Amino acid sequence: MTEDEARQLILETLKSKSKSKSKFYLKDFYAIVPDMKNREVKNLVNKMVMEGHLEYWSSGSTTLIGLKGMGKQHAEED
């Protein structure tokens, strides 16, 4: 799988789940592209954050990742 295909697959998978879930653990991304090495997935996820496709959400102790703009913030957060 090329990096672009992985990128596409990640975005599609997250979009299809977006009704029920907006934040994911890094491990969930490993499962989306199982034939990529974990480290490569990690680097790709970080790249997608830099590009503005994904964003980090942090509780302070744990980090989750979601589609940019999907995780609700402050006033809208329920």
Next chain:
Amino acid sequence: MGKHKTPMLDELEKGPWPSFVSDIKQQVENGKHVLKEAPDDLLGVMELSYEDRVTHWKHGGIVGVFGYGGGIIGRYCDQPTNFPGVAHFHTVRVNQPSSKYYTTKFLGDLLDLWEKHGSGLTNMHGSTGDIVFLGTTTDHLEPLFFEMTHELNQDLGGSGSNLRTPECCLGKSRCQYACYDTQEVCHQLTNEYQDELHRPAFPYKFKFKFDGCPNGCVASIARSDMSVIGTWRDDIRIDQKAVAAYVNGEIKPNAGAHSGRDWGKFDIQKEVIALCPTNCMCYDGKTLEINNRECTRCMHCLNVMPQALRVGVDQGASVLFGAKAPILEGAQMSTLTVPFIPMEPPYDELKDLIEKVWDWWMEEGKNRERLGELIQRKSFQEFLRVLELDPDPRMVDEPRSNPYIFWKEEEVEGGWTRDIEAYRAKHQR
């Protein structure tokens, strides 16, 4: 006077200790912070929490700065209308310099920057050692980060599922007990693992801390997933003349500490020999002897007579893994894993060990599972196998609760499915 009445918080100013309430009020009165209402509304929302007995902070959020997935913790207030000054009140973790040495100029510059971009309130220092900036809004984050990194040459620390800001004791900068250069290794590893520090990729947090000796001034054994504690392999160096000077009262024991009352004449038998936990010392009135094979490096004798006793010269560190606070399982301290590792730059052996541990934890660890919990779940034996280390009696704390000899099937003649008939022919029931 602030704009909110805070009778309960005011009570906290009455005790004998300095009060954070007074500090915040001082900032309300005299601060030059850009977020004018923040300290005042912080007092207001705290008073409300004391009344309601619930927090009014929401948990977490999407904040960060360009390229980083940690270092900033989003905090939002659930009473933004009553307390607009703290509607957004994000925390910034600033990576403290090794052993927290800085010039007053640097500190002044840092605080000026913070008043320019936040509430001016700080926590010096947070539990992991960071300089903590308390309270700013999302729009201030990028300019703050840019100026901090470009003008003050100062980086953010870790938060979230990251390597957390590494921390070290004073080490060789001031302390004769230091068995390795804690500041150097802390600095080197901070640089080496920038990616792990800023880009969350772990199942949960990971901390390393560096104590130069078993006195443990940064309490690495209790507060870090990887505790590096200085030690020595040869003998404690003894200056017999100085021992005699302690015995004769010419040198004050404990470097003059505990001098608040008169403890009477120094008694080496009672205060040193009898308190050695492994009973490995003796003093016949002339010569102090130590059976170094039995010494557990508890540091007691060295702390009492620092001018007479010095740590050995064959120095390095012990590495322990798995301390954590009680979240899933109870609190636990780190477990001795590598009895001795050399600690010379470029620290290749240590880095090799760290990377093996991370690979295993990133592969096997569940979401939000600390390394110590993974070791508990998978067993210490499995951990040793992953690290390619042989079990060693020094790793065993209590033989009956953490025995370490388990056979694998391939090590047993015939495996688990040997011919029971052939066995019974020789051994009756």
